[in-house]
Amino acid sequence: MQPVVxxxxxxxxxxxxxxxxxxxxxxxTPIPALDEQQVLIRNLFFSVDPYMRGRMVERAGANSxxxxxxxxGACIGVVLKSRSTDIKVGDYVLGEKSWRDYYISAGTxxxxxxxxxxxxxxxxxxxxMPGFTAYLGLYKVGQLHExxxxxxxxxxxxxxxxxxxxxxxxxxKVIGSAGSDEKVRWLREHGGIEAFNYRKVESIRGALQQLCxxxxxxxxxxxxxxxxxxxLECMKTHGRIVLCGMMSKMEQGNRPFALxxxxxxxxxxxxxxxxxxxxxxxxxxxxxxxxSGWIEEGKIVWTETIVNGLENAPAAFLGLFKxxxxxxxxxxx
Numbered sequence: 001m002q003p004v005v006x007x008x009x010x011x012x013x014x015x016x017x018x019x020x021x022x023x024x025x026x027x028x029t030p031i032p033a034l035d036e037q038q039v040l041i042r043n044l045f046f047s048v049d050p051y052m053r054g055r056m057v058e059r060a061g062a063n064s065x066x067x068x069x070x071x072x073g074a075c076i077g078v079v080l081k082s083r084s085t086d087i088k089v090g091d092y093v094l095g096e097k098s099w100r101d102y103y104i105s106a107g108t109x110x111x112x113x114x115x116x117x118x119x120x121x122x123x124x125x126x127x128x129m130p131g132f133t134a135y136l137g138l139y140k141v142g143q144l145h146e147x148x149x150x151x152x153x154x155x156x157x158x159x160x161x162x163x164x165x166x167x168x169x170x171x172x173k174v175i176g177s178a179g180s181d182e183k184v185r186w187l188r189e190h191g192g193i194e195a196f197n198y199r200k201v202e203s204i205r206g207a208l209q210q211l212c213x214x215x216x217x218x219x220x221x222x223x224x225x226x227x228x229x230x231x232l233e234c235m236k237t238h239g240r241i242v243l244c245g246m247m248s249k250m251e252q253g254n255r256p257f258a259l260x261x262x263x264x265x266x267x268x269x270x271x272x273x274x275x276x277x278x279x280x281x282x283x284x285x286x287x288x289x290x291x292s293g294w295i296e297e298g299k300i301v302w303t304e305t306i307v308n309g310l311e312n313a314p315a316a317f318l319g320l321f322k323x324x325x326x327x328x329x330x331x332x333x
Contacts, residue, residue, distance in 0.1 A: 046098030
């Protein structure tokens, strides 16, 4: 029987700095009957990601979330009812209508997936956009070479832990920073890398100088701020910095963050490159093939932090900024 209503998490107000629970509200929305070529999808898992914080702010030219409307992002669902000739009942689909129980689609923006022995939620993590971001940023943007020294910040996150393992596949020395002893242990045991808890060291720069005294060839930056400042002090001449995220900026709102040692980029002849994975979707098929093969061969492992229940989605999202996730943070419905 078709459900009557769908619960949705709406953006109630815009945060000034870090989001709070009061910025969200759960509402019920009626589900209409299907038109021709439409399908009804029940979400099974959806992703919460740091980039969503940027979309909570209203900016000209930005793809901002709208007040009184559902938050949106990547989700995995199963088709409950179909009037489509291409999508059948029981199909698993990857979509962008997350933060809700159910949604109706005419097929636009949906991708059918075949789990092939992997858990369906892996297509929101290691086999999805986080994995692709790591693959693209390291191999194409970062132009990684065998045997190099690589530093990864937020190394136990959804992107960072894949970056570490991909660099290990190239025979690189990998150093990762994380915000808890539990994360450091996971990185050492499952990633086989040298890791440190940046909250406990005297300085990030000092930790890097101890772990890679000869310097860093490539820094994969997920957080910016003090990590980027410390990495600049430890880069080799002609080193590369891949700018993937600026999570530390989230706490500052619109306040600027100054890098007092950015002049080192000139002195050391460094390359700093920002990128967006959506600009390189022509490489997605190769990534999918490569990553599936490595998983099947046991060369890539991953972990997830799963929060149960739509009503707990805002708390799961806020948990990202407190470092509560190990691996990919997901909401299971």
